[in-house]
Amino acid sequence: xxxxxxxxxxxxxxxxxxxxxxxxxxxxxxxxxxxxxxxxxxxxxxxxxxxxxxxxxxxxxxxxxxxxxxxxxxxxxxxxxxxxxxxxxxxxxxxxxxxxxxxxxxxxxxxxxxxxxxxxxxxxxxxxxxxxxxxxxxxxxxxxxxxxxxxxxxxxxxxxxxxxxxxxxxxxxxxxxxxxxxxxxxxxxxxxxxxxxxxxxxxxxxxxxxxxxxxxxxxxxxxxxxxxxxxxxxxxxxxxxxxxxxxxxxxxxxxxxxxxxxxxxxxxxxxxxxxxxxxxxxxxxxxxxxxxxxxxxxxxxxxxxxxxxxxxxxxxxxxxxxxxxxxxxxxxx
Amino acid sequence: xxxxxxxxxxxxxxxxxxxxxxxxxxxxxxxxxxxxxxxxxxxxxxxxxxxxxxxxxxxxxxxxxxxxxxxxxxxxxxxxxxxxxxxxxxxxxxxxxxxxxxxxxxxxxxxxxxxxxxxxxxxxxxxxxxxxxxxxxxxxxxxxxxxxxxxxxxxxxxxxxxxxxxxxxxxxxxxxxxxxxxxxxxxxxxxxxxxxxxxxxxxxxxxxxxxxxxxxxxxxxxxxxxxxxxxxxxxxxxxxxxxxxxxxxxxxxxxxxxxxxxxxxxxxxxxxxxxxxxxxxxxxxxxxxxxxxxxxxxxxxxxxxxxxxxxxxxxxxxxxxxxxxxxxxxxxxxxxxxxxxxxxxxxxxxxxxxxxxxxxxxxxxxxxxxxxxxxxxxxxxxxxxxxxxxxxxxxxxxxxxxxxxxxxxxxxxxxxxxxxxxxxxxxxxxxxxxxxxxxxxxxxxxxxxxxxxxxxxxxxxxxxxxxxxx
Numbered sequence: 001x002x003x004x005x006x007x008x009x010x011x012x013x014x015x016x017x018x019x020x021x022x023x024x025x026x027x028x029x030x031x032x033x034x035x036x037x038x039x040x041x042x043x044x045x046x047x048x049x050x051x052x053x054x055x056x057x058x059x060x061x062x063x064x065x066x067x068x069x070x071x072x073x074x075x076x077x078x079x080x081x082x083x084x085x086x087x088x089x090x091x092x093x094x095x096x097x098x099x100x101x102x103x104x105x106x107x108x109x110x111x112x113x114x115x116x117x118x119x120x121x122x123x124x125x126x127x128x129x130x131x132x133x134x135x136x137x138x139x140x141x142x143x144x145x146x147x148x149x150x151x152x153x154x155x156x157x158x159x160x161x162x163x164x165x166x167x168x169x170x171x172x173x174x175x176x177x178x179x180x181x182x183x184x185x186x187x188x189x190x191x192x193x194x195x196x197x198x199x200x201x202x203x204x205x206x207x208x209x210x211x212x213x214x215x216x217x218x219x220x221x222x223x224x225x226x227x228x229x230x231x232x233x234x235x236x237x238x239x240x241x242x243x244x245x246x247x248x249x250x251x252x253x254x255x256x257x258x259x260x261x262x263x264x265x266x267x268x269x270x271x272x273x274x275x276x277x278x279x280x281x282x283x284x285x286x287x288x289x290x291x292x293x294x295x296x297x298x299x300x301x302x303x304x305x306x307x308x309x310x311x312x313x314x315x316x317x318x319x320x321x322x323x324x325x326x327x328x329x330x331x332x333x
Numbered sequence: 334x335x336x337x338x339x340x341x342x343x344x345x346x347x348x349x350x351x352x353x354x355x356x357x358x359x360x361x362x363x364x365x366x367x368x369x370x371x372x373x374x375x376x377x378x379x380x381x382x383x384x385x386x387x388x389x390x391x392x393x394x395x396x397x398x399x400x401x402x403x404x405x406x407x408x409x410x411x412x413x414x415x416x417x418x419x420x421x422x423x424x425x426x427x428x429x430x431x432x433x434x435x436x437x438x439x440x441x442x443x444x445x446x447x448x449x450x451x452x453x454x455x456x457x458x459x460x461x462x463x464x465x466x467x468x469x470x471x472x473x474x475x476x477x478x479x480x481x482x483x484x485x486x487x488x489x490x491x492x493x494x495x496x497x498x499x500x501x502x503x504x505x506x507x508x509x510x511x512x513x514x515x516x517x518x519x520x521x522x523x524x525x526x527x528x529x530x531x532x533x534x535x536x537x538x539x540x541x542x543x544x545x546x547x548x549x550x551x552x553x554x555x556x557x558x559x560x561x562x563x564x565x566x567x568x569x570x571x572x573x574x575x576x577x578x579x580x581x582x583x584x585x586x587x588x589x590x591x592x593x594x595x596x597x598x599x600x601x602x603x604x605x606x607x608x609x610x611x612x613x614x615x616x617x618x619x620x621x622x623x624x625x626x627x628x629x630x631x632x633x634x635x636x637x638x639x640x641x642x643x644x645x646x647x648x649x650x651x652x653x654x655x656x657x658x659x660x661x662x663x664x665x666x667x668x669x670x671x672x673x674x675x676x677x678x679x680x681x682x683x684x685x686x687x688x689x690x691x692x693x694x695x696x697x698x699x700x701x702x703x704x705x706x707x708x709x710x711x712x713x714x715x716x717x718x719x720x721x722x723x724x725x726x727x728x729x730x731x732x733x734x735x736x737x738x739x740x741x742x743x744x745x746x747x748x749x750x751x752x753x754x755x756x757x758x759x760x761x762x763x764x765x766x767x768x769x770x771x772x773x774x775x776x777x778x779x780x781x782x783x784x785x786x787x788x789x790x791x792x793x794x795x796x797x798x799x800x801x802x803x
Contacts, residue, residue, distance in 0.1 A: 003478070065398035065730055074727040151727070160575045166487035167469045168480070184479075186469055187392070187462015188487055189402035193720065194574045198400055198728035202462065204393030229391035230462025315724055318575060 028176035030279040032289045035329040037273035040148035044265035045071045051264035055211030068201045070235040074149040153199045153235035154322035161191035187230040200234045238263040258284035341434040344776040355763045358611035366610040373750030380744010383737045396735035400728045401720045405738045406460035408713040413453035419596025420446030421560040425553040434624050436767040437616040443505045450498045452749045486569045493566040504552050511766040564592045577654035578719035590636040595708035597629040601701035626691040633682035661722045666731045677707025
């Protein structure tokens with residue numbers, strides 16, 4: 001914000017102050033994560049490591065929670081009384097696509113006991129935990145009944161990280177992205193403390209010194225920098241890919257087409273659980289999904305009349321207005 | 334109960350003796366002074382080593398992690414900013430309300446203010462990832478028209494602390510000018526040269542005294558709201574954020590009360606130390622200590638009320654995330670530190686209600702240090718439990734600060750002690766001219782008491798500059 005800009009565009013800033021938020025987006029890059037489809041394979045996470053020059057920090061540092069996984073798949077174990085999700089004719093994806101949504105959940109009755117048969121996971125008389133060297137308690141490492149939550153920077157439209165940065169190293173772009181300027185960052189780490197999702201990652205060490213020993217440095221992505229210690233970083237929605245496609249589109253004097261490119265995680269998801277696109281483009285898959293599930297961009301928590309709509313955004317009640325919509329996992333209760 | 338003389342100071346003390354005693358403290362302190370100075374220096378070296386190590390290898394050596402981006406550094410930062418507040422309270426506020434007993438002890442309290450702020454100011458630097466770019470926080474004019482982010486409480490912090498440091502140093506210096514002139518008249522060698530420059534030609538003329546009084550009072554009136562605003566700004570580092578346990582409306586007054594509390598406890602500690610090191614028993618009397626204890630007790634109760642009010646607000650507000658942070662303090666992994674804090678900072682001050690304890694220096698030394706440990710724990714309990722138990726359960730974890738963090742916190746104590754003790758050696762730590770006024774007024778009051786109020790019409794000189802030959 002320069003003084004000249006401020007004077008010239010005063011009315012625009014006034015509008016922003018009165019109505020809140022930014023209104024002149026060129027694009028609104030957004031994502032949809034279908035938790036029904038996520039199998040927790042972590043391919044997205046691996047792709048992100050490869051694409052964004054993320055350092056593999058090593059076991060000790062990872063155990064200290066200093067890992068740099070911009071894209072992570074969070075695992076939550078189920079409550080003991082929840083049964084595992086089993087696709088049936090009535091709740092399968094095919095049924096959804098054919099226009100036969102499952103019966104209201106209230107109509108579902110508790111299903112039969114767990115379909116994993118007695119001894120199914122046992123081998124040589126050992127239980128699952130013993131076989132795979134998990135020595136935790138039963139509740140820590142269950143045999144089944146986990147759920148996965150792929151988490152990347154939610155690119156909030158009223159992001160909590162932005163106002164607290166003392167040097168404005170993180171700001172909102174006209175693309176609807178929450179940008180992080182590495183060169184400007186001084187490492188006060190306030191943004192990360194204020195991120196309710198904990199999706200910002202700090203270079204606690206000079207990772208380049210040992211993360212890519214000799215031949216491995218050839219794998220680094222030349223489109224991105226390698227960050228040194230003392231800098232905050234986070235998922236950018238593969239902003240370098242966005243830039244390339246936008247430049248091409250401008251050269252050819254056209255709009256960016258939906259599906260012209262995807263972020264690394266979306267590209268590598270084997271079950272297409274992740275969908276990426278421009279929400280401003282009404283024909284994009286993302287916009288259609290957001291509309292179908294009646295999730296609107298906006299800072300407030302949205303209550304939907306139809307309980308069967310699965311769309312929600314994480315910690316919506318905090319009014320962070322994220323750009324990532326999650327589709328609730330359906331299971332028998 | 335045996336009768337206790339309430340006099341703040343023996344009024345029969347001669348002005349020449351005041352000069353002599355105070356000037357002597359700068360030349361020949363007890364041997365304990367040198368031991369303390371050496372200890373502080375060693376502690377400082379420990380901290381410096383840790384900081385150099387951290388500078389070389391990055392903040393990873395502090396064992397901070399994805400959830401705990403802040404740790405002891407910020408907690409200790411708040412602690413030192415807090416410690417700087419009581420000096421202003423003593424010197425500015427008590428000056429404005431004409432509390433006589435402050436006069437013998439306000440000088441070192443003010444010095445403590447400035448030195449504590451200098452200590453506090455290094456913590457935001459230590460904790461930065463790229464400290465060499467620190468100046469970006471300051472809104473300076475550059476060709477690229479890039480400014481700091483004025484919405485960020487960290488920028489407010491930078492403004493608040495630099496303003497407060499400048500003002501408190503100026504206030505300290507201005508209040509010291511008449512004394513520096515006395516030093517000038519009695520010093521030899523390098524001290525003479527220093528005091529000649531610093532005393533800016535003070536001669537003690539009527540006009541100089543008048544201007545001095547006005548300046549001093551104006552600065553006191555300016556400094557008081559400034560001090561309150563500074564810790565309010567520091568509290569907004571937390572209150573402005575979204576995190577459970579930080580997003581608390583009552584934080585500004587709560588922080589200010591906590592700051593005054595820990596600052597008063599710090600002054601009690603330094604009171605006893607200075608009194609012993611520099612043989613100032615005639616000036617820093619037990620009666621003054623008792624008044625200081627009463628003030629500390631009152632402030633401790635205000636703070637206790639505010640901390641309980643905060644718990645109540647969280648409890649009845651029934652926000653699940655806030656409540657979980659509170660419960661994590663009550664019986665989670667932080668419980669030992671939390672309850673230690675509650676005992677040291679909430680329960681222990683009640684001992685100050687006993688007069689025998691208020692007049693026992695050895696006991697007060699231990700108590701005041703315990704209060705400050707309690708208040709330090711309180712700051713840690715503000716910073717860490719919230720980071721451990723924020724919104725995303727995936728990122729919940731417990732952090733035990735690494736040895737590097739502890740060394741730097743330890744080293745900051747050494748840095749404080751080092752600067753403070755050197756400062757004491759160079760500048761008079763008891764305000765000579767104010768003590769003379771105090772003696773004068775006390776004597777006059779006693780005379781007035783003896784002879785009724787007969788002299789009130791004629792020789793009434795209260796409020797007029799009374800130490801011109803100083």
